[in-house]
Amino acid sequence: MSFALEAAQVSKAYGTVKALDSLTLNIPRGGVFGILGPNGAGKSTLFRIVLGLVRPTTGETRLLGAPAGDIRALRRIGAVIETPRFLPWLTGRETLRMLALASGEKAPDIEGWLDRVGLTDAADRKVNGYSVGMKQRLALAAALLTKPELLILDEPTSGMDPAGILEMRALMRELADKDGVTIILASHQLDEVQRVCDAVAILDHGKLVAEGRVDQLTAVNERLRLTASPAAKVLEILGDRGQADGDSAVFAAIPRADAPALIRALVKADVAVTEARWIGGDLEKVFLSHTGETDAG
Amino acid sequence: MLADAFAAERLRFFKARGTLFWSLMFVPMVSVVIGLIQGLLMRGLLARAAAQGNPSAALGREPISLLNQCIDSVSGSNFFIVQLFFLVAASAILAGDYRWETWRFLTPRNTRTNLLLAKLGVFGLAAAIGLVLLAVGGIVGSLASAALTGGGVEWAKAGGNTNAQLAGIFGIAWLETMTVGALAAVIAVTTRTGLAALLAPVGVWIVQGFALSQITRGFENPLQPPLQYLLGFPALQADMLKAALTPPDPGMAAVNWPVALAALLAWIAGLTALAVWLFKRQDLTRE
Numbered sequence A: 001m002s003f004a005l006e007a008a009q010v011s012k013a014y015g016t017v018k019a020l021d022s023l024t025l026n027i028p029r030g031g032v033f034g035i036l037g038p039n040g041a042g043k044s045t046l047f048r049i050v051l052g053l054v055r056p057t058t059g060e061t062r063l064l065g066a067p068a069g070d071i072r073a074l075r076r077i078g079a080v081i082e083t084p085r086f087l088p089w090l091t092g093r094e095t096l097r098m099l100a101l102a103s104g105e106k107a108p109d110i111e112g113w114l115d116r117v118g119l120t121d122a123a124d125r126k127v128n129g130y131s132v133g134m135k136q137r138l139a140l141a142a143a144l145l146t147k148p149e150l151l152i153l154d155e156p157t158s159g160m161d162p163a164g165i166l167e168m169r170a171l172m173r174e175l176a177d178k179d180g181v182t183i184i185l186a187s188h189q190l191d192e193v194q195r196v197c198d199a200v201a202i203l204d205h206g207k208l209v210a211e212g213r214v215d216q217l218t219a220v221n222e223r224l225r226l227t228a229s230p231a232a233k234v235l236e237i238l239g240d241r242g243q244a245d246g247d248s249a250v251f252a253a254i255p256r257a258d259a260p261a262l263i264r265a266l267v268k269a270d271v272a273v274t275e276a277r278w279i280g281g282d283l284e285k286v287f288l289s290h291t292g293e294t295d296a297g
Numbered sequence B: 001m002l003a004d005a006f007a008a009e010r011l012r013f014f015k016a017r018g019t020l021f022w023s024l025m026f027v028p029m030v031s032v033v034i035g036l037i038q039g040l041l042m043r044g045l046l047a048r049a050a051a052q053g054n055p056s057a058a059l060g061r062e063p064i065s066l067l068n069q070c071i072d073s074v075s076g077s078n079f080f081i082v083q084l085f086f087l088v089a090a091s092a093i094l095a096g097d098y099r100w101e102t103w104r105f106l107t108p109r110n111t112r113t114n115l116l117l118a119k120l121g122v123f124g125l126a127a128a129i130g131l132v133l134l135a136v137g138g139i140v141g142s143l144a145s146a147a148l149t150g151g152g153v154e155w156a157k158a159g160g161n162t163n164a165q166l167a168g169i170f171g172i173a174w175l176e177t178m179t180v181g182a183l184a185a186v187i188a189v190t191t192r193t194g195l196a197a198l199l200a201p202v203g204v205w206i207v208q209g210f211a212l213s214q215i216t217r218g219f220e221n222p223l224q225p226p227l228q229y230l231l232g233f234p235a236l237q238a239d240m241l242k243a244a245l246t247p248p249d250p251g252m253a254a255v256n257w258p259v260a261l262a263a264l265l266a267w268i269a270g271l272t273a274l275a276v277w278l279f280k281r282q283d284l285t286r287e
Helices: A043-050 A090-104 A108-115 A133-142 A162-177 A190-196 A214-219 A231-241 A258-268 A283-291 B001-017 B017-053 B066-078 B080-099 B112-148 B162-190 B193-220 B227-230 B234-245 B257-280
Strands: A005-014 A016-030 A033-037 A058-063 A075-079 A150-154 A182-186 A198-205 A206-212 A223-231 A242-245 A249-252 A272-280
Touching: A005 A043, A005 A182, A005 A249, A016 A043, A016 A058, A016 A198, A016 A206, A016 A214, A043 A058, A043 A182, A043 B234, A075 A133, A075 A242, A090 A108, A108 A133, A108 A223, A133 A150, A133 A162, A133 B193, A150 A223, A162 A182, A162 A190, A182 B017, A182 B193, A190 A214, A190 A283, A190 B080, A190 B227, A198 A214, A198 A242, A198 A272, A198 A283, A206 A214, A206 A283, A214 B193, A223 A258, A231 A242, A231 A249, A231 A258, A249 B234, A258 A272, B001 B017, B001 B112, B017 B080, B017 B112, B066 B112, B066 B162, B080 B112, B112 B162, B162 B193, B162 B257, B193 B234, B227 B234, B227 B257, B234 B257
Parallel strands: A033 A182, A033 A198, A075 A150, A150 A182
Antiparallel strands: A005 A016, A005 A058, A198 A206, A223 A249, A223 A272, A242 A249
16 A cells, blocks of 8 residues: 555654654545644644654654655645745745746646635735735645645644635545545644544644544444434334433434434334434544543644 | 756845845945045035146046946955845845745755755855946946046056956955855854844954954965965955956065965855755754
């Protein structure tokens, strides 16, 4: 199996503070992979190491099969890490031109990417006057200029308005599904990760504490809420897997695969099911159970 | 790859209007203004001398050699205040990415060696343009002065400096400026601050000038300095190269210009290599 990112026993210490602690993580190519973790978990440090901005204290990382910092591999990736900063005297268009030149990109589709991230109208304004959200969009356009195989995004929607967030999420999925770009996304917004990502890794104190497909991780806490009459009959059928929720609803602690059989059994038993809805199963519970944090930040 | 990094660096530098003004335009503009003031003062003095029937009034209207003005202007670029303005460009180019936290966008696009060499290359280009503008400023100032005094101008005086000497002075001044630029690169990478890259090289240059003024007093022949001093002081190397452009007086030994040139180039190469070595090993945790 080929990996987009490989980290083997990677540690990074800043003085006495361990940002990464023997982290081993392999992120496969294809789809959107989320990296979650509280502040100081090591997400940004991991990104900085694979991008060659900092060197690990110990361990090895590889990007698209090449050692971290290999310029040929780096040119096949795009990255937006932390709050984007640009040279304030350049316009958006000049910024992209300058970065394309630095990459050796001879025919960059600057207009196309400006349009795709919604910055065409502001392209000739100085970056100094851009909002945080506009800078995020410009950073994304800059990352995509070289038509990367892998896109590393650190909090790509921070500072964006709700419409911008939705556009960004749609763009990420489009890039992964239609253009075949592998995306590694670090975000504090668990809801965003759950909506966009196919798989996630959770880091805490520089270590990997959980990893897997989003649907598999969230299935652990998922329950089917049935509004049905008579509810007592539902509880009787479910046995110890059932739990009453008021007079007319029942929580069923069953795997998704068992849901059709349960519904059939209820119908056969003359139970009138008026609503069936999966609840819980959100990434937040998974995150909290592994990190003990009160939020994802 | 290096050409790509150079093209990117050149684009961003020539879009920074404030830096361009202070690093390249300001000193030539001042020299034009000084030429105008000199012309006005001279005009007043000549008018007074003429009114008094003083024959020196005619001397003041002797043709000015523009070539000499160019040589004086370019040669004077090693004055620390002029270097300070060149260092405005060096500081912006070499320390800008630390200040604006933009390394993270550049380092994945080219090698660190290429990125830093491209910066020094663009500083070299800026220094060359700055020296040309200094020469142009000297010419414009002289023309303005001549226009005000009614004096004539000529490119070169018979038996005076030659175009080849101007080219030589230009090359030496450029190398001397590049030495300061390479020193600024080391300081920018080490300190990650533009202010240090701006001021520290000037400080080093002032200390060097002061040390040389003390040391050279003990030389038997100022044109034949002991080798350790010739190798150790870039400003002395530049002085020796400038002296070599003038034919030696009869009976005087020629200046050892090959050693001076090699040493000056070695200083530039050594400081550049040190800056690249430091930069390649640097964690860019906070640009």
